[in-house]
Amino acid sequence: MARLESVRVPLEARVQSSASSAPVTIATSRHSALVRVTHWITALCFLALLVSGVEIVISHPRFYWGETGNVLTTPLFKLPIPSSRPLVPTGYGYVLPDQNGWSRYLHFQAAWVVVLTGLLYILSGLFTGHLRKNLLPGKADRSLRAFSTAIAHHLRFGRPSEAEAWSYNVLQRLTYLFVIFVLFPLVIWTGLAMSPAFVSAVPATVTSLGGQQSARTIHFFVSLALLVFLVVHVVMVCRAGFRSRMRAMITGRAGTHMERT
Amino acid sequence: MTDLSRRKLIIGGLAATAGVSGLGLAARIAQSYGLIPPDHGGIYGLGETLTYASQRLLTRHSLAREFHASQISKRPLANEIPPLNEAFKRLQAGGFADWRLSVNGMVDRPASFSLAQLKSYPSRSQITQLQCEEGWSYIAEWIGVPLSHVLGVVGIHPQARYVVYSSIDSNWWESIDMADALHPQTFLTYGMNGDELPVGNGGPLRMRLPRQLGYKSVKFITNLTVTDSLKSFGRGLGSASPETGYAWYAGI
Numbered sequence: 153m154a155r156l157e158s159v160r161v162p163l164e165a166r167v168q169s170s171a172s173s174a175p176v177t178i179a180t181s182r183h184s185a186l187v188r189v190t191h192w193i194t195a196l197c198f199l200a201l202l203v204s205g206v207e208i209v210i211s212h213p214r215f216y217w218g219e220t221g222n223v224l225t226t227p228l229f230k231l232p233i234p235s236s237r238p239l240v241p242t243g244y245g246y247v248l249p250d251q252n253g254w255s256r257y258l259h260f261q262a263a264w265v266v267v268l269t270g271l272l273y274i275l276s277g278l279f280t281g282h283l284r285k286n287l288l289p290g291k292a293d294r295s296l297r298a299f300s301t302a303i304a305h306h307l308r309f310g311r312p313s314e315a316e317a318w319s320y321n322v323l324q325r326l327t328y329l330f331v332i333f334v335l336f337p338l339v340i341w342t343g344l345a346m347s348p349a350f351v352s353a354v355p356a357t358v359t360s361l362g363g364q365q366s367a368r369t370i371h372f373f374v375s376l377a378l379l380v381f382l383v384v385h386v387v388m389v390c391r392a393g394f395r396s397r398m399r400a401m402i403t404g405r406a407g408t409h410m411e412r413t
Numbered sequence: 414m415t416d417l418s419r420r421k422l423i424i425g426g427l428a429a430t431a432g433v434s435g436l437g438l439a440a441r442i443a444q445s446y447g448l449i450p451p452d453h454g455g456i457y458g459l460g461e462t463l464t465y466a467s468q469r470l471l472t473r474h475s476l477a478r479e480f481h482a483s484q485i486s487k488r489p490l491a492n493e494i495p496p497l498n499e500a501f502k503r504l505q506a507g508g509f510a511d512w513r514l515s516v517n518g519m520v521d522r523p524a525s526f527s528l529a530q531l532k533s534y535p536s537r538s539q540i541t542q543l544q545c546e547e548g549w550s551y552i553a554e555w556i557g558v559p560l561s562h563v564l565g566v567v568g569i570h571p572q573a574r575y576v577v578y579s580s581i582d583s584n585w586w587e588s589i590d591m592a593d594a595l596h597p598q599t600f601l602t603y604g605m606n607g608d609e610l611p612v613g614n615g616g617p618l619r620m621r622l623p624r625q626l627g628y629k630s631v632k633f634i635t636n637l638t639v640t641d642s643l644k645s646f647g648r649g650l651g652s653a654s655p656e657t658g659y660a661w662y663a664g665i
Contacts, residue, residue: 212548219480220542222490222549237547239492252546253658254457260665261460348544349468349624349664353475368548 182318182406187282190273191401197266198382200258205375207255210248211236215372219363228369263343270336286320287329293322312392317406327381335378342371447574447590451643451651452661465662472664473592477623480540485606486551489543491613494632501581501633509617514601518577518639521568528617531601534558534566539598541623543630546663553614555621556604561595569639577638577646578620580631587631587652588643588661589622598623601634626663628654 183191213231214221221227223239234244236251277283292298302322312321320328344350345358345367361367389397400406443449448466452458497505504512509528517523537559544550560576576594579586593599602621603610610616615632622629643651651661 208548212545214549219484220486220550220552222486222545222551224488224490225486239547253654253660256546257457257461257658257660260464260660261457264460264463346544347468347665348477348542348626349472349475352477352624353471355478358478364542364544364550 181404182400183404184280184282185404186273186276186280188401188404190269193269194266194273197262197269198378200262201266202375202379204255204259204262207236207251208259209372210234211250211252212240213242214240215369216365217362217369218365221365263340267340270332274332287325287332289322289325293325298322316392317396317400331378331381335374335381339371339374339378342367342374346371447592450660450662451588451649452655457660461660461662464665468662468664469590469592472624475624477539477541477598480542480552482540482554484552485540485554489551489553489605489611489614490549491611492545492627494613497612497633498582504581505612512617512635514618514635514637516563516567516637516639518637519570519573519641520564520639521570522566524567526563528603531558531563531618532603534562536604537600538604539600539623541598543623543627545627546659554606555600555602555623556607556610557600557602557621559597560599560601560620561597563601563637564594564639567639570641572641573639574641575639575643575651577640577643577652578631578634579636581633581635585631585653586647587620587629587654588646589625589629593622593624596622596624624664628659629663 209231210233213233213235214223214227215229215231216225217228223241230242233242234246234248235242236248238247274283277287293302299322306323341357342361344354345361346364351358351364358364358367361370396406440449443462443466448462448469450461450465453462512528514526514531515524516526535558536556538554538556540552540554542550542552564576573591575588575590577586577588589599600621602615602619603617605611605614605616610619615630618634620629620631620634638646640646643649647653648656650656654663655661
């Protein structure tokens with residue numbers, strides 16, 4: 153397995169193996185414990201936010217732009233779904249049960265947990281170099297050519313290379329960076345912009361977006377983008393090998409066993 | 414066990430101990446500064462407490478955004494209201510001349526105010542947004558007397574921590590902490606957009622606090638009780654909302 157080792161073996165593994173003289177099975181990690189734990193907490197919170205968010209939207213499946221909007225004003229668009237409130241004219245002859253109480257409790261609790269988890273992830277990622285080493289595209293990949301090669305490989309549905317069991321390709325890196333540093337901050341910002349108390353302290357949160365209803369509409373679309381990411385992410389995991397990728401994210405061990413004698 | 418993992422274990426253990434004792438300390442400090450909401454128990458207590466405590470620290474003196482007269486919604490939406498009871502209909506037939514707001518509890522001079530008395534106090538107006546937890550909103554001019562003025566008239570005891578207020582429909586009651594009760598934009602509202610407050614929007618008298626969602630702005634209010642503890646009200650969760658599944662604090 154010398155070839156593989158020359159491709160990508162995390163630094164810790166190399167240091168550890170050269171320091172030890174006894175023949176060992178290298179217990180090297182694809183993902184650090186912190187990355188694995190924060191990943192699954194985030195996954196759980198995202199599902200909670202998604203379910204509760206859908207429930208909250210059902211109570212008023214109309215979206216507006218600007219400061220205000222209600223059933224007496226023209227919406228930007230409506231979702232063609234029934235509502236949990238008789239107030240909303242949906243065209244359906246029935247009203248769904250009200251689920252907003254627990255949905256709102258759960259939404260904000262999950263938001264707190266995911267924000268604190270995200271902060272821990274980013275701070276430790278800066279500290280340990282995880283963001284720089286594993287997410288920032290490598291020097292060789294920072295060219296248009298490398299980028300288009302990666303996209304072409306992707307569009308041909310090429311199988312992931314052996315190295316990708318150990319490292320992210322440039323498209324993955326850019327996608328993860330976009331989710332972490334663009335979509336998550338945006339969804340937090342637009343969420344806060346809907347809080348009447350928060351914006352009383354920091355009015356620019358909502359005025360910069362053009363109003364509270366604009367914030368709600370953007371919140372909806374960013375959530376949709378995050379949902380698309382989730383679906384693509386899961387599809388890619390399945391394509392790359394569901395068992396090995398899940399094992400890597402749960403136990404930390406990558407798909408390939410490396411033994412050294 | 415290698416040195417590395419032992420060191421990790423010790424550091425991890427110390428961090429966990431510090432974390433747990435830090436949490437305990439934080440909880441005690443939060444309690445003494447009034448940062449724990451009455452519905453802090455149960456599985457959502459953590460999120461609820463974090464939201465209330467952080468927003469309370471951030472917003473103790475902040476003012477809700479006020480808007481220009483041109484931004485007032487053409488048609489202020491009157492949300493569906495529960496069928497009004499006989500007592501309300503009788504008072505409505507009399508033009509609300511006999512409407513009374515009773516103020517009691519931890520006050521020096523318990524009183525019962527008529528609408529005329531409330532209107533004789535300095536009138537204030539604010540153009541603010543009413544935001545429903547469902548997602549819709551409208552902007553209106555709200556006219557009334559600041560709650561702090563009425564509390565000043567009756568004289569509240571120094572140990573007062575909450576104001577409990579209820580609708581003529583006894584199933585609808587809420588409470589707020591003193592930061593909100595004494596906030597300059599918390600009004601006992603009797604007018605809207607230069608006119609009387611319509612029944613559909615809560616007339617003749619509505620609590621109005623623009624820094625929280627609409628359900629805290631209880632319509633048709635007839636009673637205010639000043640208290641230092643919410644334990645004896647309903648199930649002790651601070652308002653009727655947590656009893657029906659909604660949060661007591663609605664700043665978000």
